[in-house]
Amino acid sequence: MSNILVLLETRDGSLRPASLEALGAARKTVDELGGGTVTALSYEAFDADAALLGAAGADNVLIAGAAQHSAEGAAATCTRVAKELGSVAVLLAASVRGKDLTARIAAGLETGCVPDCTAITVADGRMVFTRPIYAGKGMLNARVSGAVAVASLRGNFFAAASRDAAAEIGETSAEASKSVVREVAAKSGGRPDVAEANIVVAGGRGMGDADNWAMLEAIADQLPGAAIGASRAVVDSGIRSHSEQVGQTGKTVAPELYIAAGISGAIQHLAGMNNSKCIVAINKDADAPIFTAATYGIVGDINEVLPVLAEELSKLQN
Amino acid sequence: MKIITCVKRVPATTTRVVIDASTKSLDPTGVEFLLNPYDEFAVEQALQVAAAHEGSTVTAISLGNAAAQKELRTVLAMGADDAVLLTNDLALDADVTTTARILAEAIRGREFDLLFFGKQAVDNDAHGVGPAVATMLGVPCLTEVVKFELDGDKVICEREVEGGREILESPLPCAITCQKGLNEPRYANLKGIMKAKKKPLEITEVDLGAPALEVIDLLPPADRPAGRIIGEGAAAVAELVDALRNEAKVL
Ligand SMILES: Cc1cc2nc3c(=O)[nH]c(=O)nc-3n(C[C@H](O)[C@H](O)[C@H](O)COP(=O)(O)OP(=O)(O)OC[C@H]3O[C@@H](n4cnc5c(N)ncnc54)[C@H](O)[C@@H]3O)c2cc1C
Ligand SMILES: Nc1ncnc2c1ncn2[C@@H]1O[C@H](COP(=O)(O)O)[C@@H](O)[C@H]1O
Numbered sequence: 001m002s003n004i005l006v007l008l009e010t011r012d013g014s015l016r017p018a019s020l021e022a023l024g025a026a027r028k029t030v031d032e033l034g035g036g037t038v039t040a041l042s043y044e045a046f047d048a049d050a051a052l053l054g055a056a057g058a059d060n061v062l063i064a065g066a067a068q069h070s071a072e073g074a075a076a077t078c079t080r081v082a083k084e085l086g087s088v089a090v091l092l093a094a095s096v097r098g099k100d101l102t103a104r105i106a107a108g109l110e111t112g113c114v115p116d117c118t119a120i121t122v123a124d125g126r127m128v129f130t131r132p133i134y135a136g137k138g139m140l141n142a143r144v145s146g147a148v149a150v151a152s153l154r155g156n157f158f159a160a161a162s163r164d165a166a167a168e169i170g171e172t173s174a175e176a177s178k179s180v181v182r183e184v185a186a187k188s189g190g191r192p193d194v195a196e197a198n199i200v201v202a203g204g205r206g207m208g209d210a211d212n213w214a215m216l217e218a219i220a221d222q223l224p225g226a227a228i229g230a231s232r233a234v235v236d237s238g239i240r241s242h243s244e245q246v247g248q249t250g251k252t253v254a255p256e257l258y259i260a261a262g263i264s265g266a267i268q269h270l271a272g273m274n275n276s277k278c279i280v281a282i283n284k285d286a287d288a289p290i291f292t293a294a295t296y297g298i299v300g301d302i303n304e305v306l307p308v309l310a311e312e313l314s315k316l317q318n
Numbered sequence: 319m320k321i322i323t324c325v326k327r328v329p330a331t332t333t334r335v336v337i338d339a340s341t342k343s344l345d346p347t348g349v350e351f352l353l354n355p356y357d358e359f360a361v362e363q364a365l366q367v368a369a370a371h372e373g374s375t376v377t378a379i380s381l382g383n384a385a386a387q388k389e390l391r392t393v394l395a396m397g398a399d400d401a402v403l404l405t406n407d408l409a410l411d412a413d414v415t416t417t418a419r420i421l422a423e424a425i426r427g428r429e430f431d432l433l434f435f436g437k438q439a440v441d442n443d444a445h446g447v448g449p450a451v452a453t454m455l456g457v458p459c460l461t462e463v464v465k466f467e468l469d470g471d472k473v474i475c476e477r478e479v480e481g482g483r484e485i486l487e488s489p490l491p492c493a494i495t496c497q498k499g500l501n502e503p504r505y506a507n508l509k510g511i512m513k514a515k516k517k518p519l520e521i522t523e524v525d526l527g528a529p530a531l532e533v534i535d536l537l538p539p540a541d542r543p544a545g546r547i548i549g550e551g552a553a554a555v556a557e558l559v560d561a562l563r564n565e566a567k568v569l
Contacts, residue, residue: 011481069484071449072458096479100461103414103446107453112415112530115444128534133442134344137335141534179458179488182474186482193480199568223569242464242499243478248331248443249356249498257568268331274542278566280558286547293542296561300551308552312559316569 002036003085004029006058007078007092007101010046011184017196018093020056020160022153025120026091027057027161032122033088040167041081043074043174054167056160061167064174069184071100073177079108081172087148089127094152094252095195102152111146116252118157118275135248136271155195156254157275187243191220194227194244195251199258200276202229202246204269206262206283207302210239215306216261222313229253229273231263247272262302265290282306319374323364323434324421324451325357325393327386327410328441335538342533343411344441353389356436358396358503359496363466364434365397366501370468375399377428381409381420387519394514395506401517404524410441415530418450424522425455432473433493437462445495452493459493460486464500 004026009016023040030036040058042048045065053061064077078101082090090105092098094116106113114129118139121128126143129151133140144150187193194200201220207213213228220226230240232247246253248271258276263269265281265288273279274293281294284301291297298305330350338345361378368374378393378401380386386409390401404424406412412420425433433455435448445461452459463486465476475486475494506514548554548561563569 016480071461075449075453096462096477099445100449100459103418103444103450104453104459106415106446106530107418107450110415112413113446114531115414115446132539133536134329134333134335135331135440136539137333138337138344138536139539140536143532143534145528145530145532177458179460179486179492181484182487183485184482185485195480248440249438257562257566278562278568279545280562291545291547293545295545295566296558297545297547298549298551298554298558299547300554304552305555308555309558312555313569316559316563
């Protein structure tokens with residue numbers, strides 16, 4: 001009987017959606033290892049929904065009840081609980097906080113970690129983790145040498161389970177931390193974060209002036225749940241915020257639909273989005289590399305194409 | 319202040335990746351290597367803190383192959399006081415936990431107030447070595463920092479997370495991993511390059527020990543199914559929307 005521990009991520013008392021994907025991955029892996037339990041752990045206090053967490057894959061939930069997030073505290077708590085349970089794996093979302101925690105937990109457990117994993121398989125009773133390296137130009141398959149593996153999971157690569165089971169909710173203690181989060185300022189604006197959205201409408205240098213971005217906003221307005229993304233060229237020029245940067249050194253996204261307008265498709269940009277299910281490229285240069293990654297392409301000027309696209313989409317909404 | 323900054327030699331991100339099946343790694347033939355871009359922010363921050371506190375020292379440490387002396391000379395030319403190369407032929411492929419263990423062992427014997435890292439090394443994008451070293455040394459670590467302020471014996475930093483911004487505070491000593499936007503890294507000028515030649519660069523052979531990860535293979539990514547160009551200009555939009563709805567079924 002194996003145990004897999006999933007460290008949940010919450011913000012303002014609500015669960016981040018990527019945590020449910022991690023629970024699904026844990027459930028599937030435990031089942032493939034021959035059965036066992038999935039334990040969800042929350043470092044921060046939150047009002048856990050037993051039905052939601054159970055359905056996603058958790059058998060039980062431990063809440064450490066800390067008043068605030070702390071990477072140090074969360075990692076130390078997770079390390080202790082993984083030891084107590086004798087877990088064979090610790091899984092968590094590869095968010096900014098998750099990436100921060102992964103290597104700490106592995107260090108605490110004196111074992112290896114696989115950050116930003118895109119697949120977990122079981123072969124000969126052992127877990128094999130897949131992750132992209134070299135800007136997505138290589139896929140590494142690896143096993144962890146220690147008795148427990150730690151992996152963070154890239155968003156949209158794993159699915160929550162859909163079980164008819166409620167998780168049992170319990171408590172554990174929270175480890176202390178020397179560093180603290182003094183303040184969390186929520187981003188203004190109603191759109192979801194680019195890393196968590198199902199639809200991303202992204203622009204590059206070819207969008208031209210900041211004013212032109214109203215055309216992309218208009219398209220996002222027609223697509224419920226859409227987020228705005230940007231290439232690094234645009235972020236570097238100060239037109240869009242860093243939080244919107246997609247790519248190897250920005251956010252990695254894999255939405256259902258990714259629209260790339262005026263983006264050339266540099267390898268570092270592709271590394272962040274080429275696992276999107278459907279990619280639409282709009283670029284005036286028919287030879288732009290983005291077209292090699294695109295599912296559908298339109299060769300044309302954004303000033304001409306985007307307003308018409310917004311209009312066609314609005315027809316669909318009505 | 320005693321400041322240590324950890325830097326890595328990495329292949330340029332534009333490298334055409336040829337996989338060497340025997341080493342299960344990148345074939346380095348003809349590949350351009352450079353200082354990890356995020357480590358430039360780390361070095362710059364270290365130098366700025368040192369400049370503001372008289373009597374400070376900045377030491378650069380790297381785990382790398384013998385060729386990584388080049389990147390350490392760059393850091394010395396930027397202004398670091400001395401450098402340490404922990405060397406092993408296979409060092410650049412070491413996993414996060416192993417890399418962190420060796421760096422932590424090297425740092426443990428030294429006095430330090432601040433440790434600076436890049437937020438990620440652009441070869442394996444792990445975002446992990448900084449937080450792992452800090453955990454092993456028992457000091458706090460603030461990651462992906464875009465603003466850094468030293469207020470007496472505490473550090474106040476800012477970072478962006480999904481959907482928001484966090485303000486983090488830590489006592490010294492602590493570790494910081496640096497994100498783009500933190501500062502504008504300086505270039506090594508000719509004077510710096512000349513001075514760097516005379517600065518101490520200590521080279522120590524290290525044993526990597528047992529790896530924490532066992533690499534099974536490294537494969538090229540699966541090709542994306544070929545897409546199609548729908549057409550040109552605004553006239554193609556109606557057909558695009560139809561394809562998104564009825565073919566890809568994403569609307
Ligand atoms: C270490 C490193 C990390 C990096 N990380 C990232 C990253 O995370 N994310 C990222 O995006 N980049 C990253 N980059 C930068 C990357 O190499 C490219 O420079 C960048 O992606 C280019 O952005 P772009 O496509 O918007 O601009 P450009 O390459 O300038 O392309 C603009 C495109 O717009 C088209 N265009 C122009 N006008 C119009 C018009 N009116 N209508 C339609 N099309 C038009 C042009 O044909 C062109 O294809 C990184 C680089 C390095 C070295
Ligand atoms: N071999 C190494 N030697 C020195 N520092 C390293 C090494 N590998 C990683 N680092 C540091 O850790 C940071 C994050 O690397 P990574 O966790 O591999 O993404 C880098 O920006 C460096 O500051």
